[in-house]
Amino acid sequence: METIDKNTPVKREATQSSPSIYANNAEINVTTWDFRFRFGEIETLSPQAITVAERVRVVMSPQHAKVFSRVLAENIAKYEQAFGEIAVEGLEDAKEKKTTQ
Secondary structure, three states, X not given: OOOOOOOOOOOOOOOOOOOOOOOOEEEEEEOXXXXXXXXXXXXXXXXXXXXXXXXXXXEEOHHHHHHHHHHHHHHHHHHHHHHOOOOOOOHHHHHHHHHHO
């Protein structure tokens, strides 16, 4: 197999079957063999139920998911350097609960 340099440019081409979507909800499931991401859009919120319209599912190998998480973290850091910290409601409460358990 041919070795490809990490600096080799990637040429992306949009197709009719690759639409852009909006997602404000994500679910991650993990198996021994892969990571499964389900992205959707919250349609209704009520005390009885949250209705999410699933828009797309993405399945990755554990290795690809790990690299993806690193690249995502790097890009979030760059964004925050340029525009300021991204505030996430309830994030500090979740961190506190995790450390006290």
